[in-house]
Amino acid sequence: MRRTGAVLAAAAMAVSLAACSDTHTYSSVEEKIREAGEVTIGTKWDQPNLSLKQGEGEPKGFDVDVAKYIVKELADGQDVKITWRESRQANREALLQNGTVDMVIASYSITAARKNYVTFAGPYVIAHQDTMVRADATHITKATDLENKRICQVPGSNSYKRITEPPPDGRLGLSATLVGADSYSECLQKLGSGGLDAVTTDDMILAGLSSHDPKRYKLLRNPFTDERYAVGLKKGDTATCEAVNRAVAKMWQDGTASRLLQKWFGKTGLVLPKTAPAAETCS
Incomplete structure (x- = not known):
């Protein structure tokens, strides 16, 4: 058999x-x-x-x-x-x-x-999950500051779950408001227009997105996953x-x-x- x-x-x-x-x-x-x-x-x-x-x-x-x-x-x-x-x-x-x-x-x-x-x-x-905010944001300095904040939710991605769910599937188990987007490039647009407080996903993705407009966005440099x-x-x-x-x-x-x-x-x-x-x- x-x-x-x-x-x-x-x-x-x-x-x-x-x-x-x-x-x-x-x-x-x-x-x-x-x-x-x-x-x-x-x-x-x-x-x-x-x-x-x-x-x-x-x-x-x-x-x-x-x-x-x-x-x-x-x-x-x-x-x-x-x-x-x-x-x-x-x-x-x-x-x-x-x-x-x-x-x-x-x-x-x-x-x-x-x-x-x-x-x-x-x-x-x-890579490592990190968080990106607008350059003038001072109230979010680490991942745990995303409690009750608006973060991006992309279908098929597990990044938002790392924030909102506890282990073993998630990581931080925070209460955050999920704002839908089809891609992380759309998340960037929503962040820039004020529709989000933060975008959290892999640091390589965020570094690529922010590097083309470094005066507008910043990474927290607070990685918390592999x-x-x-x-x-x-x-x-x-x-x-x-x-x-x-x-x-x-x-x-x-x-x-x-x-x-x-x-x-x-x-x-x-x-x-x-x-x-x-x-x-x-x-």
Whole structure:
């Protein structure tokens, strides 16, 4: 029965990956990259310094450069055609499950709940949840000051839960007013117009958003979580997961990870990691 289940799971994986190709089926994303020379990657399109798409060009940022490095490693250095798809917080799991994308590299933090639906490779870097306020705000200096304040709620993101819920799913268990937004770029607009008191999410996201208008916004520099940014894969694609983990290890060993962090965040004031994070077990 166990062997039969494994065979059925492999067949389901091949059918799903076939949706990304007109003529072939593949047992894993790694195999598709090697044999077809193409891959579809989901990224954010509205996060400066991480992944920002402007005009007709491809997105640019740290996540995009990490994705390119990983794909090239999986292809043994051969050229691969990458198709970029927008992947927001609310639809990342669905895009993987229905085969619209082969992998998601989009400030995608590993959580226990998400692991029920996604196989995570990496993490490739660790971010930390922090808080951003308007530059003239003096009444909010740390995360616990968000009691009874208006904070942003983005569908699919766990950041607001870290504030409003207690452990184990949350962190601080504060009473705050949640103001909905479709993305963190919309949260920034609401903060600037006075519709919010603060935006709280990963420091890399906030640093990218605030760095383009540093006189208007400020980070509290009061991190209180570890957010393990990983590569999201269709549940069960362990072969690609293991290959990505090898690529991530090499990216840190050869200095590429540190160079990319400095390139995209060196001027933001963030304390940048200097060592590779511990790899997630592929499952």
